[in-house]
Amino acid sequence: MPLGTLNREPPPFFRQGPSALSKLAVCSALAFFLMVADARFKVMQPVRVAVATALYPVQWLALQPVNAVRAVSVYFASLDTAQAARDAAQNMRITQSLRINQAEQLALENERLRKLIGMRDRLQSTANPAQVIYDAADPYTRKVVIDKGVLSGISLGSPVVDEMGVVGQVTRVYPLVSEVTLLTDRDHAIPVLNTRTGARGVAFGDMSIHADAMELRYMAANADVAVGDLLTTSGVDGVYPPGLPVARIEKIERRVDTAFARVYCVPLAQVAGTGHVMVLEPLTTQIPPRPTPDPRPAVGRNGAAK
Secondary structure, eight states, X not given: OOGXXXXXXXXXXXXXXXXXXXXXXXXXXXXXXXXXXXXXXXXXXXXXXXXXXXXXHHHHHHHHHHHHHHHXXXXXXXXXXXXXXXXXXXXXXXXXXXXHHHHHHHHHHHHHHHHHHHXXXXXXXXXXXXXXXXXXXXXXXXXXXXXXXXXXXXXXXXXEEOSSSEEEEEEEEOSSOEEEEETTSTTOEEEEEETTTXXXXXEEEOOSSSSSOEEEEEEETTOOOOTTOEEEEOSTTSSSOTTOEEEEEEEEEXXXXXXXXXXXXXXXXXXXXXXXXXXXXXXXXXXXXXXXXXXXXXXXXXXXXX
């Protein structure tokens, strides 16, 4: 084939069309035109709305894993916060409960101390305030230890009272502490006076019925005693000042086979739970000593004095 008959144009497969620079210029002009038209006339707003509507399901599905992870993290964070708040509230409740109990205890102690101060003002004997430290070690006795001793002016046999009445008597004295035997101790006895009838008697500690009880012994079976009678100190023993409240009669048993009635009493003072007491000066320091009897002259066999 002669060379002059060949087609020198490139085949359609290799045709390049417009140049790249021409395409750039046209696209730039079109983009600029669209930006100006959209900014001035909002011509692309419907297209944007249509595209956003079409892509919303895809976006929603793509965000679900993120939302799930975020919800789980928020749940655990909220759970931790709730547990911390619960623990803080519980601790605050316990603290408030302790403070309320302490406030009630302090109010009760203040009330008792005011009553003790009022009783000390009414008493004619010297009164020394003291605090109960602990109970005695012997479980078969009813004794307590107070924080005042010889150095504080406590003497042996001193009566011990609280705001309600007689608590007991000092039976042992040490330099810094003293031991007090309570009214309900089985070896303790106190002379009492029935304020209704004026009859005297002796009350002993008796724990046969319950821990804090007393018995008014040696009362005749036909004695004039009744449930509810108030017993006070008689003052004839030279230890307790007269008129201090001691106990109240709770139960009376009269039997035909015995000449004495069994009279059970309940102490008026808080024997078991008292915390602050008042130690009184024994009455023996305020009354004159007993007179000494005159010596009798010796009598001979014939009746004449020697």
